[in-house]
Amino acid sequence: DTEVTQTPKHLVMGMTNKKSLKCEQHMGHRAMYWYKQKAKKPPELMFVYSYEKLSINESVPSRFSPECPNSSLLNLHLHALQPEDSALYLCASSQNAGTGMGNTIYFGEGSWLTVV
Amino acid sequence: GNSVTQMEGPVTLSEEAFLTINCTYTATGYPSLFWYVQYPGEGLQLLLKATKADDKGSNKGFEATYRKETTSFHLEKGSVQVSDSAVYFCALSDRRTGNQFYFGTGTSLTVIP
Numbered sequence: 001d002t003e004v005t006q007t008p009k010h011l012v013m014g015m016t017n018k019k020s021l022k023c024e025q026h027m028g029h030r031a032m033y034w035y036k037q038k039a040k041k042p043p044e045l046m047f048v049y050s051y052e053k054l055s056i057n058e059s060v061p062s063r064f065s066p067e068c069p070n071s072s073l074l075n076l077h078l079h080a081l082q083p084e085d086s087a088l089y090l091c092a093s094s095q096n097a098g099t100g101m102g103n104t105i106y107f108g109e110g111s112w113l114t115v116v
Numbered sequence: 117g118n119s120v121t122q123m124e125g126p127v128t129l130s131e132e133a134f135l136t137i138n139c140t141y142t143a144t145g146y147p148s149l150f151w152y153v154q155y156p157g158e159g160l161q162l163l164l165k166a167t168k169a170d171d172k173g174s175n176k177g178f179e180a181t182y183r184k185e186t187t188s189f190h191l192e193k194g195s196v197q198v199s200d201s202a203v204y205f206c207a208l209s210d211r212r213t214g215n216q217f218y219f220g221t222g223t224s225l226t227v228i229p
Contacts, residue, residue, distance in 0.1 A: 042219035090159055105217055107160040
């Protein structure tokens with residue numbers, strides 16, 4: 001069973017709406033991630049938080065705004081999205097974000113987003 | 117740079133058949149290697165991993181051996197079940213940049229009774 005919990009599981013929003021995706025992990029991990037996955041494709045990295053600070057932004061449009069209130073929580077705020085943003089959004093975490101031995105990433109079940 | 121190449125799918129097998137999904141990688145350093153599985157409508161689950169050459173990862177009857185000489189990490193299972201139907205992703209993480217995961221394109225497996 002995954003210990004990364006995402007809510008909501010499904011979200012339908014209009015292009016003028018503001019909504020948020022939420023993620024929580026209970027493993028004491030210090031790195032958290034947002035990925036976007038389109039159908040039949042591998043996950044694409046969007047953001048990485050390391051020790052609650054944004055460390056990687058993969059040139060994601062500003063209509064996606066991440067927030068890390070504490071080491072266990074990660075949010076993704078959504079505003080003025082486009083239909084092509086419809087996808088599965090996956091939250092993930094790993095023990096740390098340092099260099100050295102490669103980390104194992106643990107994924108949540110994902111939030112299915114549909115923009116209408 | 118770092119990259120992962122997986123065999124193209126989809127793969128369709130009969131129950132109890134032998135499974136191999138090929139994965140090769142390119143890495144500048146000494147990567148850790150992973151297989152993730154994604155069942156329909158779900159997120160990715162870690163299936164197995166190996167962190168150094170000649171390590172064998174195993175879980176749920178699946179195995180993969182980290183082969184540095186052939187830069188490969190092929191996934192195998194001796195007897196597949198219908199419940200193994202899913203998409204399988206090979207991935208690597210670069211030891212020098214622990215944040216960066218590189219995924220293969222995924223291989224869809226369907227097991228028929």
